Structure formats: C-alpha cells, structure tokens
Amino acid sequence: MVQLPHTEDFSSPVHDTKVVARVGIWLGVAFTICFLTGLVSHLHQHPLAWLQFPATPEWGYRVTQGLHVAAGTASVPLLLAKLYAVYPRLFRRPVLGTVGQQLRRASVAVLVAAALLQVFTGVANVAQWYVFGFGFTAVHYAVAWVVVGALLVHVAVFLPGISRALGEGLSTPDEERLAVEEAGSARGRRWFLGSALGVAAGAVALTVGQTVPALEPLALLARRHPSRSPSGIPVNRTAAQAGITASTVAAVPGRWRLRLSGPGGERQLSYADLATLPQTEVELPITCVEGWSASGRWAGVRVRDLVALAGGSARSFVGVESLERRGPYRRTTLPTAHAQHPDTLLALRLNGAALSVDHGYPARLIAPNRPGVLQTKWVSAMVVSA
Amino acid sequence: MTRVRWALGTVGVLLVLCGVRAFVVAVPPRQWPGVATWLGAGVVVHDGLLAPCAVVLGWLVLRRAPEVVRPPLRLGLLAAVTVAVIGIPLLAA
Numbered sequence: 493m494v495q496l497p498h499t500e501d502f503s504s505p506v507h508d509t510k511v512v513a514r515v516g517i518w519l520g521v522a523f524t525i526c527f528l529t530g531l532v533s534h535l536h537q538h539p540l541a542w543l544q545f546p547a548t549p550e551w552g553y554r555v556t557q558g559l560h561v562a563a564g565t566a567s568v569p570l571l572l573a574k575l576y577a578v579y580p581r582l583f584r585r586p587v588l589g590t591v592g593q594q595l596r597r598a599s600v601a602v603l604v605a606a607a608l609l610q611v612f613t614g615v616a617n618v619a620q621w622y623v624f625g626f627g628f629t630a631v632h633y634a635v636a637w638v639v640v641g642a643l644l645v646h647v648a649v650f651l652p653g654i655s656r657a658l659g660e661g662l663s664t665p666d667e668e669r670l671a672v673e674e675a676g677s678a679r680g681r682r683w684f685l686g687s688a689l690g691v692a693a694g695a696v697a698l699t700v701g702q703t704v705p706a707l708e709p710l711a712l713l714a715r716r717h718p719s720r721s722p723s724g725i726p727v728n729r730t731a732a733q734a735g736i737t738a739s740t741v742a743a744v745p746g747r748w749r750l751r752l753s754g755p756g757g758e759r760q761l762s763y764a765d766l767a768t769l770p771q772t773e774v775e776l777p778i779t780c781v782e783g784w785s786a787s788g789r790w791a792g793v794r795v796r797d798l799v800a801l802a803g804g805s806a807r808s809f810v811g812v813e814s815l816e817r818r819g820p821y822r823r824t825t826l827p828t829a830h831a832q833h834p835d836t837l838l839a840l841r842l843n844g845a846a847l848s849v850d851h852g853y854p855a856r857l858i859a860p861n862r863p864g865v866l867q868t869k870w871v872s873a874m875v876v877s878a
Numbered sequence: 879m880t881r882v883r884w885a886l887g888t889v890g891v892l893l894v895l896c897g898v899r900a901f902v903v904a905v906p907p908r909q910w911p912g913v914a915t916w917l918g919a920g921v922v923v924h925d926g927l928l929a930p931c932a933v934v935l936g937w938l939v940l941r942r943a944p945e946v947v948r949p950p951l952r953l954g955l956l957a958a959v960t961v962a963v964i965g966i967p968l969l970a971a
Binding site for chain 2: 502504506565568569572573575576579582601602604605606608609612613615616618619620621623624625626627630631633634635636637638639640641642643644645646647648649651652655676679680683684686687688690691694695699713715
C-alpha cells in the first residue's frame, strides 16, 4: 500500500514560505496586469454607455493587449513555480481539520483551479487550439474575476505568514547560525526565485516578437510572425473559415454593393463607386486579441466621409456588417470617436495592393486603437445612426 | 492587520461573485459541464501528475547530484515544462 507523503517529508529548501510569498507577489503582479488589460479588451468589445474608449492613441490596444499576453505567458512558469513551492502543503494533516482549515483549503482549491484554467485557456487560445469545447471569451472573462477575487481572499487568509516571510531574508535564523553547512539552502532558494523570474522573462522573450517587430527573430514560441505573413499582416480568420466562397468574391467587381444607410436614406455603392471617392492612406497597426500585432499602410475611403454621405452627424456611430454568414463578429459597432477619427477607413488596399480575399476584399474596416476582431472584413453594409 | 484582512477578504468574495454572475449570464448552461470538467482536470493533472513527477524526479536525481548543481537542474526542469506548456498547443492546433 502506497502511503501519501506528509508535508514534513519534502526536504527541498524551495518549499519554504520565504519562496512561496515572493513568487506569489510576482504571480500576483502578472495576474493583476492580465486582469486590468483584459478588462480593457473586454470593454472595447462590450462598451458601456458611459465609458467609451477614445480612438487615440492608435497604439493603445496594441500595448494593452501585448502586455496582456506577455504577462499571461510569464505567469506560466510563475504559476508552476508557485504551485511547486507550496505542493507539500497539500499533504497537511489532519486532512479535513477544523471548519476554519477546511475553508482555507477550499479557498486555495478555488484559486488553484481557476488560475490553472485561466492560464491554460489563455495559452491555448493564443495558439488557436480550441480543445476545451466551450466559448473562450465568456469563460475567460468570468474566470478572470474569480481568479482576482480568490487571490484577494488568499492574501487575506495568509497575510500574517506572508508579511512575516517577506520581512526576513532568504536564510532561516538557524541557517545563519550554522552558516557554512546550511548556506546551500539559502542559495537553493535564491536560485529557485531567480529561475522563476528568468524563465518568465525567457518565455516572454520567445513570444513577444509577434507584436514587437525588433524581437521577431526570437519568437520561436509564437504562432504569428508578421514579416512572414501575406502582405505583412497575419490572417487570423481566412475567407474559407468565414464561409466566403470563390463565387462570392468573383461577384465583387460587378454585383457586390456596399449598402450604406443612415438618416439621409439608403444607397448602394459599387466597388468602382468607392474607388472614385476621395482616397486616404494611413499607417495603422492591427492588433489581435491573441497578442500579435503588425503595422500596415491602409488606403481607402474615410468612414467619416461615408457617415456624411449617409446623412449622419459628428455624433453618429456606425453598425458594420460582413459578408460572412455566421460568427460572433459578423456585425460590429464602430463607436462615435472611431467613426469620426480621420484615420478610420473603409480600406480597399493594403501595403500598395488591393486587399487579398483573406484580408477582407473587397473592403474592410480599419480604425486606430481597436481590437482586430472588430476591424470587420468583407464589409457588406454600414448603418449610420442619427 | 485584522481589519485589512477582513476588507481584502470581503472585496475578494464580492469579485468572485461578480465572476460567477458573469459566468451565469454569458456562458450557455450546456457548456457548464465542460467548464467544470476542465476546472477539475487542471487540478488533477497538476496535483496528481505534474507535481508528483517533479517531486519524484527531484528525489531520484537531485538527491544524488552534488549540492552545487541542484539549483540549475531545477531551473532546467522549470524551463522545459514551460516550453512544453506553451509549445504543445502550438503543435496541436
């Protein structure tokens, strides 16, 4: 019969509270960055009436979402190190104990389960590996609150131990007395903490090139490499995935029309009509929720001009519809600030050539400071509000 | 410190409840069993498989290794598992 170990059976120096508290702080910082930047991303996609993001700075979402994915990536080794450091406590006796001890165990269980799910779904989503079989965004958003809440409860429960551990050095008083013999333990702890930080930094270095061009050659653990992508911009959702068929595309030059409606009525604009309207070229990044971003030179018609053409005003927001048949982002709403920004285009061209089908031919939306999923491709209709 | 602890704990419980509410509102009930399974699976896989493997590996290797190389070996294992966690989804997708 195999006996479960006891907490005291684990002799490695890295299981000490001094290590646990310090890794915990770093993991807490990473989770806090993830939570706040994730909230920004959520609010971009589900704006509140009283809290609309401005269209500037154009790199805003690029930075917040880049930070979100980088901090999430860093939390992989930090979480592993933290859980390894506390692992012996799983075997505390008595197993059940008093009500207080049971509650304490339960609070840790909630935090660990939620944190593991959160980090794993994030990593899998960045790789576009949808193994979990549930909708990513809704679950990742809800569990984020659970993680942060459980984290605060966790700090509340263990605060005395945490503050004691942080107040001391990495050696125990005993070790300081027996300096020579036990110096290895303090060294082991210092190395373990350094390893957690070092591996976290390394994991970020090997992935962040998907959004920081200078580090792209290092991005061995990233799925997206902008400079090696068609027209210099990765494609997250291809035309085929969106159900855009060859016949849909072939109909564009002759039969495709942009249905533009607003207070001034409805009109149909052909591809040729759009091409004869005043064209603007802007340099704007496109940033995906999965953490990659890339800058492109986009050319097309200012949305502001289309709003005016539809009889809208400086207060109008714009509903945008795509040719794709299904998908949560088939219809999006362009807020007023973005609709009025001079860089917001209904783009027809990217980096000097007509859009490719995968990039949204015949026309796609491009606006500053906005998640890529809302930069609607294959636009079929625009509805301008009063 | 007691007051700070109660304040942190109360805010924490409220945030957890916000999460539960967001979950109930936005996640269709037919997906709930799947989420519950993955929540449990994470703990089972980590506590029942990953961590014991690391502990056994430490017991087999670190105990026999000279004191001076133990910390770098721990670093190597952490790096390897991290690369696996990030890399396997990339290969599997």
